[in-house]
Amino acid sequence: MAKEIHKDRVLEIDDIRVNFDTPDGTVEAVRGVSMHVQRGETVAVVGESGSGKSQIMMSAMGLLASNGHATGSVRYRGDEILNLPVKKLNKIRGAKISMIFQEPMTSLDPLYTIQDQLCEPLMVHGGMSRSKARARVLELLKLVQIPDPERRMKSYPYEMSGGQRQRVMIAMALANDPDLLIADEPTTALDVTIQADILHLLAELQARLGMSILFITHDLGIVEAFADRVYVMRKGQLEEEGATEQIFHNPATDYTRMLLDAEPSGEKYAPDADAEVMLSGKDVVVTFGAPGGFLRKDTQFTAVKGIDVALHQEQTIGIVGESGSGKSTLGRALLQLLPSDGRVVYLGQEISGLDRSHMKPYRDGLQMVFQDPYGSLSPRMTVSEIITEGLLVHEPGLSQRERADRAAQALEDVGLEASMRNRFPHEFSGGQRQRIAIARAVVLRPKVIVLDEPTSALDRSVQKQVIELLRRLQKEHSLSYLFISHDLAVVRALSDYVMVMREGEVVEQGLTEQVFDNPTQEYTRDLMRAAFDLREILREKLA
Amino acid sequence: MLSYALRRLLSAIPTLFIIVTASFFMMRLAPGGPFDQERTLEATVMANLNATFGLDKPLWQQYGIYLSNLFQGDMGPSFIYRDKRVHEILAEGLPISVQLGATALILALVLGALLGSIAALRQNTKTDFAVIAVATFGITVPNFVVAPVLSLVFAVILSWLPAQGWGQWNQMILPVIALALPQIAVVTRLIRGSMIEALRSDHVRTARAYGLPTHMVVGKHALRAAILPAISYLGPAAAALLTGSIVVEQVFNLPGIGRYFVIGALNRDYTLVMGTVVIVAVFVVVFNLIVDLLYAVLDPRVRYD
Numbered sequence: 001m002a003k004e005i006h007k008d009r010v011l012e013i014d015d016i017r018v019n020f021d022t023p024d025g026t027v028e029a030v031r032g033v034s035m036h037v038q039r040g041e042t043v044a045v046v047g048e049s050g051s052g053k054s055q056i057m058m059s060a061m062g063l064l065a066s067n068g069h070a071t072g073s074v075r076y077r078g079d080e081i082l083n084l085p086v087k088k089l090n091k092i093r094g095a096k097i098s099m100i101f102q103e104p105m106t107s108l109d110p111l112y113t114i115q116d117q118l119c120e121p122l123m124v125h126g127g128m129s130r131s132k133a134r135a136r137v138l139e140l141l142k143l144v145q146i147p148d149p150e151r152r153m154k155s156y157p158y159e160m161s162g163g164q165r166q167r168v169m170i171a172m173a174l175a176n177d178p179d180l181l182i183a184d185e186p187t188t189a190l191d192v193t194i195q196a197d198i199l200h201l202l203a204e205l206q207a208r209l210g211m212s213i214l215f216i217t218h219d220l221g222i223v224e225a226f227a228d229r230v231y232v233m234r235k236g237q238l239e240e241e242g243a244t245e246q247i248f249h250n251p252a253t254d255y256t257r258m259l260l261d262a263e264p265s266g267e268k269y270a271p272d273a274d275a276e277v278m279l280s281g282k283d284v285v286v287t288f289g290a291p292g293g294f295l296r297k298d299t300q301f302t303a304v305k306g307i308d309v310a311l312h313q314e315q316t317i318g319i320v321g322e323s324g325s326g327k328s329t330l331g332r333a334l335l336q337l338l339p340s341d342g343r344v345v346y347l348g349q350e351i352s353g354l355d356r357s358h359m360k361p362y363r364d365g366l367q368m369v370f371q372d373p374y375g376s377l378s379p380r381m382t383v384s385e386i387i388t389e390g391l392l393v394h395e396p397g398l399s400q401r402e403r404a405d406r407a408a409q410a411l412e413d414v415g416l417e418a419s420m421r422n423r424f425p426h427e428f429s430g431g432q433r434q435r436i437a438i439a440r441a442v443v444l445r446p447k448v449i450v451l452d453e454p455t456s457a458l459d460r461s462v463q464k465q466v467i468e469l470l471r472r473l474q475k476e477h478s479l480s481y482l483f484i485s486h487d488l489a490v491v492r493a494l495s496d497y498v499m500v501m502r503e504g505e506v507v508e509q510g511l512t513e514q515v516f517d518n519p520t521q522e523y524t525r526d527l528m529r530a531a532f533d534l535r536e537i538l539r540e541k542l543a
Numbered sequence: 544m545l546s547y548a549l550r551r552l553l554s555a556i557p558t559l560f561i562i563v564t565a566s567f568f569m570m571r572l573a574p575g576g577p578f579d580q581e582r583t584l585e586a587t588v589m590a591n592l593n594a595t596f597g598l599d600k601p602l603w604q605q606y607g608i609y610l611s612n613l614f615q616g617d618m619g620p621s622f623i624y625r626d627k628r629v630h631e632i633l634a635e636g637l638p639i640s641v642q643l644g645a646t647a648l649i650l651a652l653v654l655g656a657l658l659g660s661i662a663a664l665r666q667n668t669k670t671d672f673a674v675i676a677v678a679t680f681g682i683t684v685p686n687f688v689v690a691p692v693l694s695l696v697f698a699v700i701l702s703w704l705p706a707q708g709w710g711q712w713n714q715m716i717l718p719v720i721a722l723a724l725p726q727i728a729v730v731t732r733l734i735r736g737s738m739i740e741a742l743r744s745d746h747v748r749t750a751r752a753y754g755l756p757t758h759m760v761v762g763k764h765a766l767r768a769a770i771l772p773a774i775s776y777l778g779p780a781a782a783a784l785l786t787g788s789i790v791v792e793q794v795f796n797l798p799g800i801g802r803y804f805v806i807g808a809l810n811r812d813y814t815l816v817m818g819t820v821v822i823v824a825v826f827v828v829v830f831n832l833i834v835d836l837l838y839a840v841l842d843p844r845v846r847y848d
Contacts, residue, residue, distance in 0.1 A: 061752055062751070063748055063751055063752055065743075066666070086757060087756075089754070090754035090755070090756060091754065092754070093751075093752055093753065093754040094752065094753030094754030094755070095754060098752070098753065099749075099752045099753075101745060101748070101749065101752075103745050106744065106745040106746060107745045107746055107748075107749045108746055108749065109746040109747075109749070109750070109764050109768075110746070110768075110842070110843075110844055111767050111768060111841070111842060111843060112763075112764075120750075120753065120755055120759070121753045121754065121755070124753075124754060124755055124756065124759075125754060156843045156844070158843070158844045169749075172749075172753065
């Protein structure tokens with residue numbers, strides 16, 4: 001095959017294949033994908049988790065795990081870089097092509113200052129002296145709009161917020177004026193308002209510096225607002241490619257159409273006004289840390305500052321807010337999983353301040369589902385053991401047969417087959433695991449379930465199914481939900497009442513429609529815009 | 544951090560007090576006494592001896608006297624080395640044991656970090672397996688086997704190094720190796736494990752992605768994180784080295800404090816045993832404090848205020 005020379009292509013990938021050797025045999029993560037990035041272009045690679053979109057870039061940059069191999073061709077300005085020896089590759093990565101990663105919390109070395117880490121690529125690639133590199137670092141931090149950059153240079157990563165760390169990563173990526181910036185889910189771990197800021201920053205820097213951006217993401221909202229061209233990936237293969245407009249308005253494949261339709265939809269009607277109050281909290285306050293004392297600093301911090309809440313039967317209250325707003329803490333405090341002040345009443349009975357043993361009779365009625373379906377199920381227990389564990393505690397009179405029947409019923413309730421009960425959690429996908437976690441809660445026939453970001457770790461298409469499931473279970477079992485999430489689209493689809501939290505306080509609350517369509521507070525408005533009008537924000541700011 | 548160090552030192556006082564009290568009374572529960580010999584002494588001689596050393600007083604009074612002496616830096620008279628006070632005996636041997644132990648500790652840390660890193664970088668290769676095999680060997684073979692074998696091979700058969708004594712630098716080599724070997728093995732295993740984890744961490748991936756040369760990626764970014772578990776192990780290691788020196792000092796005939804552990808305990812030399820207990824306890828407490836402070840220096844996220 002004659003190699004065409006495309007002068008204006010910064011990156012060309014031809015028929016790349018990535019395999020991983022595992023104890024269970026070879027896993028084909030990427031199966032023959034070709035793509036390219038033009039000079040100054042923004043290209044997005046979209047796909048659900050496991051589609052292989054990140055692995056392509058990892059192999060191009062020589063960052064594959066030790067059990068992975070890549071074949072095919074990756075060319076930077078016409079020169080082959082795939083499987084290049086480390087020393088040669090090091091002339092390109094960090095200098096010509098740089099990368100930003102998903103996890104701003106862990107991508108920077110926690111043990112060195114920002115300045116130390118930003119100086120390194122400058123000194124290694126640019127051959128700068130330390131003092132020259134320092135001057136450039138200051139320049140870069142100003143460029144990415146870090147407030148008080150002189151002082152921030154000497155900070156450690158842990159002293160900065162996620163958004164600031166991601167700005168530092170961007171500064172590092174821009175240090176040597178690269179031709180191509182690969183951004184692997186750079187805003188996924190950030191709050192929506194910060195996501196908008198970071199995307200805006202990237203767009204602005206691109207316009208100013210003229211580099212190409214290759215953006216890897218699962219979030220179609222970002223793609224639509226940000227990219228010129230899109231590659232859609234599925235199961236290690238290219239599903240479709242095209243200009244952003246075309247993909248969004250005229251998708252060629254069913255899969256792309258399904259991805260586009262996977263945005264959460266539907267709405268929840270409020271229960272009757274005279275519905276029974278299931279769980280209520282009055283003036284709930286949660287304080288962490290210890291007061292000062294002899295040779296000891298005051299570390300007290302109030303995470304929830306006196307919140308009132310009343311959850312009616314079959315109601316879903318959505319609690320939204322950015323990270324650190326205290327929304328999860330409130331949920332846990334209401335279930336008496338954290339020591340708190342204030343009065344919490346469950347079915348007319350005050351439960352605030354009860355100790356473990358006095359709380360026990362109420363626990364089966366008050367259940368919880370957590371965000372991380374990987375961490376919240378014991379890897380050493382079978383699904384049936386996980387689901388029936390609560391029954392052993394709360395209904396010790398049941399025979400083994402009855403427990404098995406209840407478990408089978410619960411599995412069926414959440415859309416899994418009873419025959420799966422003897423398997424272990426690792427044999428299930430993220431969405432299935434979240435179903436197991438929900439089954440574990442519903443098997444006890446609870447009245448109230450606190451759902452703490454139950455859909456945040458899932459792909460949109462799987463999210464949609466879990467939302468449907470939660471809706472159906474609510475109807476069938478007259479459940480009341482406290483739905484905690486930072487994802488406004490999901491909250492809108494699922495709840496009839498919304499509380500917006502910020503720094504431990506409720507900023508605004510009311511019926512879902514009212515809060516979403518006519519927010520009265522500045523903060524709520526910002527939140528809504530960042531979540532739903534990303535394109536508008538980027539366009540406005542760039543204009 | 545200063546106020547933290549101060550608080551920790553203050554909290555060491557009750558800890559030491561409890562250790563002293565417990566070991567004082569526990570030792571007296573053991574049958575026998577310092578003047579029991581195969582041939583029983585005459586009752587009057589025994590009574591005289593007991594009176595001289597204050598053993599005729601009620602136990603709680605003896606305890607009070609011991610505490611007040613200890614507070615003034617006097618560890619009391621030894622019952623076997625009758626012309627010496629216990630703190631004098633220990634003061635002679637302690638510098639030797641400390642020098643021996645400290646050298647072994649540094650050797651263990653440096654060699655362990657090196658071997659562990661090499662094994663981690665070559666994970667699941669022959670090099671890795673060889674390092675693991677040697678480390679396992681080092682942990683399982685006790686130093687009362689290693690020390691005589693070293694002495695036999697390098698001193699007796701090959702005559703490369705002296706078999707015993709203290710004072711010249713080459714007399715230190717064999718005892719330090721014998722003492723350090725198990726610690727090298729433990730540190731190697733610790734570093735290997737944490738290094739493998741560090742090499743997989745996101746920030747090391749970042750360092751690679753930015754084209755830093757391998758020696759910087761490993762030596763600067765991975766090693767600093769990987770060394771932290773080994774640092775926490777230094778506390779227990781220091782205690783192990785101090786007690787481990789009992790055998791090594793015996794084999795190489797070194798005038799350290801190790802032998803007094805054994806001699807004191809076998810002869811019911813109450814004050815000598817108490818003296819060694821106090822020394823070891825102080826060492827462990829102080830070393831743990833140093834380790835915690837060192838941790839804060841290496842890891843800026845650790846703050847004690």
